[in-house]
Amino acid sequence: MKIAVGFKAYSGWAALVAIGFAGGDVQLIDRRRIELVDPDDAEWAKQPYHAADELPPPEARRLLERAIKAAHRVAAREMRALVEWSRKTGHEITGCAVLVGSPMPDWTVDQIRSVHVRMHKAEGVLFPQALAVGVADCRLRLVEIAEKDLQADAGELKTTARLGKSAGPPWGKDQKNAALAAMRIDHAR
Numbered sequence: 001m002k003i004a005v006g007f008k009a010y011s012g013w014a015a016l017v018a019i020g021f022a023g024g025d026v027q028l029i030d031r032r033r034i035e036l037v038d039p040d041d042a043e044w045a046k047q048p049y050h051a052a053d054e055l056p057p058p059e060a061r062r063l064l065e066r067a068i069k070a071a072h073r074v075a076a077r078e079m080r081a082l083v084e085w086s087r088k089t090g091h092e093i094t095g096c097a098v099l100v101g102s103p104m105p106d107w108t109v110d111q112i113r114s115v116h117v118r119m120h121k122a123e124g125v126l127f128p129q130a131l132a133v134g135v136a137d138c139r140l141r142l143v144e145i146a147e148k149d150l151q152a153d154a155g156e157l158k159t160t161a162r163l164g165k166s167a168g169p170p171w172g173k174d175q176k177n178a179a180l181a182a183m184r185i186d187h188a189r
Helices: 041-047 057-091 111-113 116-137 154-167 173-183
Strands: 002-010 014-024 025-035 092-100 140-148
Touching: 002 116, 014 111, 014 116, 014 173, 025 057, 025 154, 025 173, 041 057, 057 092, 057 111, 057 116, 092 116, 092 173, 111 116, 116 140, 154 173
Parallel strands: 002 092, 092 140
Antiparallel strands: 002 014, 014 025
């Protein structure tokens, strides 16, 4: 079956929802949480800009470089696992939709660290960006969708409610939005 995968990232993890298309009907294929940081690094890597806040600038930059590389590495590993799962279950991934926030200004690390809200912004960009890198590493089609632009019509809301009912809890806003993002993939490809 052709499937599309939607992702809604948070600090250190993401909601993954895979939907399939059979006879014009949308089906829930998979729904899970994926981690975007290694367990041994989770304490600091979920909010690396906050972890670097009190460090001297050179140490802060090194920690952030390490965190970004690690997030990209873990996301790529999760994407490879998704591709392998897809292959084993006989599904063809037509694309991956990653919900993203507004783009980051071209701030330096020091400029980010100087204003607390910028650290939140940078961490909010880090994990969707890591997912996008992982998707690209696996040569899957990437569709980035600005979360603020994610609108659902009545039919899509009904579909996400039906998917959630079939999935059971948890089916919160993150899963609903990941499912809506997946619905934006052109499945004919």
